[in-house]
Amino acid sequence: MSLQHSDVEKIARLAHLALNGDEADAYATELSGILDLVAQMERADTTGVTPMAHPLDMPQRLRPDEVTEGDRRDFYQAIAPATERGLYLVPKVID
Amino acid sequence: MHQFSLARLAAGLAAGEFSSRELTAHFLDRIERHDPRLNAFVTVTRDAALAQAGAADARLRAGEAGPLTGIPLAHKDIFCTEGVRTSCASRMLDGFTAPYDATVVERLKAAGMVMLGKTNMDEFAMGSSSETSWYGPVKNPWDPARVPGGSSGGSAAAVAARLAPAATGTDTGGSIRQPAALCGLSGLKPTYGRVSRWGMIAFASSLDQGGPMARSAEDLALLLPAMAGFDERDSTSSPEPVPDYPAQLDEDVKGLRVGLPREWFREGLDAGVAASIEEARRVLEGLGVVFRDIDLPNSALAVPAYYVVAPAECSSNLARYDGVRYGYRCEAPRDLEDLYRRSRSEAFGAEVKRRIMMGTYVLSAGYYDAYYLKAQKIRRLIADDFRAAFAEVDLILGPTSPTRAFRLGEKTADPVTMYLSDIYTIAVNLAGLPGLTVPAPMAGGLPVGLQLVGDYFQEGRLLNLAHRLQRTTDWHLATPPGFD
Numbered sequence: 001m002s003l004q005h006s007d008v009e010k011i012a013r014l015a016h017l018a019l020n021g022d023e024a025d026a027y028a029t030e031l032s033g034i035l036d037l038v039a040q041m042e043r044a045d046t047t048g049v050t051p052m053a054h055p056l057d058m059p060q061r062l063r064p065d066e067v068t069e070g071d072r073r074d075f076y077q078a079i080a081p082a083t084e085r086g087l088y089l090v091p092k093v094i095d
Numbered sequence: 096m097h098q099f100s101l102a103r104l105a106a107g108l109a110a111g112e113f114s115s116r117e118l119t120a121h122f123l124d125r126i127e128r129h130d131p132r133l134n135a136f137v138t139v140t141r142d143a144a145l146a147q148a149g150a151a152d153a154r155l156r157a158g159e160a161g162p163l164t165g166i167p168l169a170h171k172d173i174f175c176t177e178g179v180r181t182s183c184a185s186r187m188l189d190g191f192t193a194p195y196d197a198t199v200v201e202r203l204k205a206a207g208m209v210m211l212g213k214t215n216m217d218e219f220a221m222g223s224s225s226e227t228s229w230y231g232p233v234k235n236p237w238d239p240a241r242v243p244g245g246s247s248g249g250s251a252a253a254v255a256a257r258l259a260p261a262a263t264g265t266d267t268g269g270s271i272r273q274p275a276a277l278c279g280l281s282g283l284k285p286t287y288g289r290v291s292r293w294g295m296i297a298f299a300s301s302l303d304q305g306g307p308m309a310r311s312a313e314d315l316a317l318l319l320p321a322m323a324g325f326d327e328r329d330s331t332s333s334p335e336p337v338p339d340y341p342a343q344l345d346e347d348v349k350g351l352r353v354g355l356p357r358e359w360f361r362e363g364l365d366a367g368v369a370a371s372i373e374e375a376r377r378v379l380e381g382l383g384v385v386f387r388d389i390d391l392p393n394s395a396l397a398v399p400a401y402y403v404v405a406p407a408e409c410s411s412n413l414a415r416y417d418g419v420r421y422g423y424r425c426e427a428p429r430d431l432e433d434l435y436r437r438s439r440s441e442a443f444g445a446e447v448k449r450r451i452m453m454g455t456y457v458l459s460a461g462y463y464d465a466y467y468l469k470a471q472k473i474r475r476l477i478a479d480d481f482r483a484a485f486a487e488v489d490l491i492l493g494p495t496s497p498t499r500a501f502r503l504g505e506k507t508a509d510p511v512t513m514y515l516s517d518i519y520t521i522a523v524n525l526a527g528l529p530g531l532t533v534p535a536p537m538a539g540g541l542p543v544g545l546q547l548v549g550d551y552f553q554e555g556r557l558l559n560l561a562h563r564l565q566r567t568t569d570w571h572l573a574t575p576p577g578f579d
């Protein structure tokens with residue numbers, strides 16, 4: 001399996017990563033190498049095998065739908081890059 | 096004092112031979128003196144450590160001490176520590192001060208342990224050499240030209256150099272066991288769900304597991320009860336009760352059936368490592384352990400399946416780093432998309448980006464069945480191999496890593512070469528089983544790790560066999576030159 005420059009650019013876009021031209025070529029080579037490793041999976045016959053979602057096959061635990069935490073907004077926003085009046089600030093998205 | 100076991104430290108504290116403040120100051124001084132050569136710590140919390148030690152001394156005087164009260168330790172910088180920078184060795188979290196303690200940190204603090212600081216690691220725990228850190232590589236105390244292993248390489252180097260009596264680590268594909276092996280330590284990756292993941296920065300959530308790193312199995316057995324147990328805040332935390340691990344340490348091992356997987360002793364295994372494992376095996380045989388060859392037929396599929404599952408989960412988990420709520424934000428973003436893309440690209444290192452892209456690719460439309468679903472099916476085959484093996488044997492024994500510590504830069508050019516460092520540890524994570532490493536005899540002046548794998552929740556049995564080995568041998572007592 002070999003990835004092209006354009007494949008890497010598409011993946012980077014999906015992953016919200018910006019790449020420069022040289023980087024995309026390097027990643028194309030490296031990711032293709034990893035995909036060659038991963039291709040060894042094809043040797044396994046997995047017909048009828050149930051995929052394993054959890055190592056202990058435990059179901060997801062549920063809890064009562066109750067409020068368990070108080071309002072800690074100011075506390076958590078103290079580490080944000082930019083906030084104003086309890087809101088996170090980002091560049092303008094609507095003109 | 097820095098050569099004492101945890102039990103010996105506890106006895107010294109209880110008898111008033113030294114105070115926790117004296118002990119803590121001793122380790123802080125060692126960090127100051129030796130760490131510039133190793134880069135094992137990213138943050139040293141001197142003042143907080145001395146304050147915690149003072150509080151521990153008060154508990155000791157009041158007769159309210161537990162078996163770990165007043166003993167210092169270091170936390171891998173992946174565990175959130177309230178009020179202390181928690182960087183995950185990434186530029187992304189370089190300025191991040193955790194707003195709360197991880198459950199593991201909270202529990203060890205409640206036990207009275209004193210935090211010396213936070214240890215260096217591969218960025219977001221993605222690596223096997225501790226070379227991908229934003230703060231520069233960690234050096235192996237046995238040979239500073241070599242890597243300490245990874246991703247918990249800072250914890251391993253710190254404990255091996257006697258800069259801390261013990262440390263925490265996390266293990267997604269071998270990140271506790273491989274660095275412990277390469278630095279001559281004992282390290283335990285518990286059963287998935289045994290130790291809470293809450294407050295432990297997520298890499299691959301179905302594989303991540305925290306555990307202790309120390310200088311003996313006995314030390315690990317003292318640490319594990321203080322870390323393990325059900326936690327409501329971790330949705331995959333196990334309700335299984337925590338047994339009294341120290342009480343099981345001295346149990347007889349005569350007649351214990353231990354399997355040697357044929358697949359773990361084939362080509363790719365360094366001859367020096369193989370000879371060292373064989374020497375350890377003979378000692379165990381002398382203790383009455385019964386060995387037999389077993390097969391884990393799907394072993395070769397573990398690394399390929401892991402490099403689908405782990406990057407897939409990584410790409411989801413790391414989507415949270417968007418430059419909005421916390422972490423790094425780029426300068427003067429043009430618009431929201433530019434903010435996301437540049438913040439992530441400027442703050443993530445090459446290996447993290449590689450794995451995010453790999454994960455994004457295998458989860459993208461049209462590829463899910465061929466990659467993620469296939470890998471999850473292989474995961475089942477691997478777990479079934481172990482299940483079949485544990486019908487015949489009590490434990491499994493083999494090498495922890497195919498080689499001894501390699502040179503800095505030796506494997507950084509080709510990611511796949513680096514990935515194969517974890518060939519014997521990864522299957523254990525995929526199956527969710529407990530795995531432990533202890534030192535086998537050194538080879539060519541470098542440590543070798545012996546791996547033991549048990550059935551689910553059989554940590555006690557692993558620690559028992561490892562302790563019996565360490566009662567008979569002194570391999571685990573070797574100290575790197577210049578650090579004794």
